[in-house]
Amino acid sequence: MTISFIKTDKQRELYSKISSLADRFNERAAINDEKGCFSFENIEDLKEIGYTKLTVPKRFGGEDISLYEFLLFQERLAQGDGSTALSMGWHLGVMMDINEKRDWKEERIEQMASEVLNGALINRAATEPQTGSPTRGGKPQTMAKKEGDCWIVNGRKTFTTMSPALDYFLVISSIEDSHQIAEFAIHKDSPGLSINETWDTISMRGTGSHDLILENVKVSNENLVDMMTKRNTTPNGWLLHIPACYLGIALAARDYAVKFANEYSPNSIKGTIKDLPNVQRLVGEMDAELMQARHFMYSVAKEWDEATTKNHFTSELGVVKYMATNTAISVVDKAMRIVGAKSLQRSNPLQRYYRDVRAGLHNPPMDDMTILNLANAAFKSLT
Numbered sequence: 001m002t003i004s005f006i007k008t009d010k011q012r013e014l015y016s017k018i019s020s021l022a023d024r025f026n027e028r029a030a031i032n033d034e035k036g037c038f039s040f041e042n043i044e045d046l047k048e049i050g051y052t053k054l055t056v057p058k059r060f061g062g063e064d065i066s067l068y069e070f071l072l073f074q075e076r077l078a079q080g081d082g083s084t085a086l087s088m089g090w091h092l093g094v095m096m097d098i099n100e101k102r103d104w105k106e107e108r109i110e111q112m113a114s115e116v117l118n119g120a121l122i123n124r125a126a127t128e129p130q131t132g133s134p135t136r137g138g139k140p141q142t143m144a145k146k147e148g149d150c151w152i153v154n155g156r157k158t159f160t161t162m163s164p165a166l167d168y169f170l171v172i173s174s175i176e177d178s179h180q181i182a183e184f185a186i187h188k189d190s191p192g193l194s195i196n197e198t199w200d201t202i203s204m205r206g207t208g209s210h211d212l213i214l215e216n217v218k219v220s221n222e223n224l225v226d227m228m229t230k231r232n233t234t235p236n237g238w239l240l241h242i243p244a245c246y247l248g249i250a251l252a253a254r255d256y257a258v259k260f261a262n263e264y265s266p267n268s269i270k271g272t273i274k275d276l277p278n279v280q281r282l283v284g285e286m287d288a289e290l291m292q293a294r295h296f297m298y299s300v301a302k303e304w305d306e307a308t309t310k311n312h313f314t315s316e317l318g319v320v321k322y323m324a325t326n327t328a329i330s331v332v333d334k335a336m337r338i339v340g341a342k343s344l345q346r347s348n349p350l351q352r353y354y355r356d357v358r359a360g361l362h363n364p365p366m367d368d369m370t371i372l373n374l375a376n377a378a379f380k381s382l383t
């Protein structure tokens with residue numbers, strides 16, 4: 001018996017609904033992974049329990065769940081299907097971010113909140129072929145040009161998760177003839193907007209993270225939601241949906257391996273492999289690693305929820321993600337060692353987990369940036 005991260009009856013109630021769905025998604029995950037399909041079915045099931053509205057602010061009629069609760073639910077979802085969890089993480093996280101930062105005008109937040117309450121899905125399209133990860137500070141090549149009261153946006157975004165199901169794309173764009181960068185909320189039906197189905201990776205194959213193409217997309221001034229003057233300096237608590245997702249996948253791998261060890265009985269031994277010291281050591285190590293990463297993640301999330309100012313969180317948020325994604329890779333590796341060569345069979349979920357957790361390394365913030373920030377902070381503290 002370990003400490004439960006579920007703390008209230010309300011959390012338990014929703015957690016139980018999410019658990020039922022996650023188990024159902026788990027049954028669909030192999031086929032979606034094999035075909036590289038985005039699961040509209042999973043999204044519809046989540047909409048039915050009101051999952052996609054959870055981070056809408058209370059003042060606009062939403063649930064406004066805390067960061068802690070967001071991670072709790074996301075981690076459970078990822079145990080069923082990592083791709084669906086990552087997709088939902090962006091959507092719920094972006095809504096949380098918009099509300100928390102208040103960089104958008106209040107009426108724009110209200111408008112988006114109302115769309116989300118009515119079932120709309122949103123995500124940011126920030127990455128581009130030329131910039132790589134936008135967290136490195138590259139200037140978007142996507143360009144917005146003023147034309148009368150409107151803007152004409154042209155560009156190509158890569159890695160746009162959930163693109164087949166999104167209603168609004170939050171497009172990060174340079175403003176022509178200036179050094180400014182802005183965020184535009186662009187509806188999926190805008191003429192000139194299309195999806196190029198490029199997503200064919202070995203990891204997170206069900207995220208539909210295709211390219212977004214913008215060809216002379218005309219939007220009004222109201223669609224320019226943020227001039228993005230503060231974005232790079234403010235910590236992003238919501239991004240902890242990423243560690244929650246990869247820890248969820250690792251938990252699924254751990255559970256599979258423990259069940260396997262409990263049942264597998266080769267005829268070279270009496271009983272099952274659960275009694276073998278080499279297996280017990282791997283199981284204990286998996287649990288020790290998961291315990292560290294999860295307690296750290298939930299404790300930082302709780303601190304975040306309780307903090308009145310958040311500017312000092314950057315290091316901790318980065319280290320949570322660094323620890324979680326590397327722990328996930330290590331735990332899946334150990335789970336596969338326990339199961340042996342059967343873990344390599346295409347019908348075995350462990351090989352999917354193995355591929356999926358690799359993607360965590362390439363979600364923000366990247367490990368080298370987190371470590372460099374820590375080193376810089378260490379030396380700065382001396383001066």
Ligand SMILES: Cc1cc2nc3c(=O)[nH]c(=O)nc-3n(C[C@H](O)[C@H](O)[C@H](O)COP(=O)(O)OP(=O)(O)OC[C@H]3O[C@@H](n4cnc5c(N)ncnc54)[C@H](O)[C@@H]3O)c2cc1C
Pocket residue numbers: 090123124125126127131132133134136158159160161162203204207209359362363364366368
């Ligand atoms: C499953 C998945 C889902 C995603 N979903 C989204 C999404 O919904 N929206 C979105 O906008 N993006 C999304 N992304 C993109 C993600 O946020 C990154 O932008 C993308 O993975 C590229 O990161 P990178 O580090 O490989 O790229 P790059 O920045 O091109 O880096 C490639 C290599 O070059 C090095 N490098 C490049 N520039 C620098 C530099 N300035 N300093 C030091 N090293 C450098 C890196 O260390 C790395 O080794 C997603 C990615 C994945 C894997």
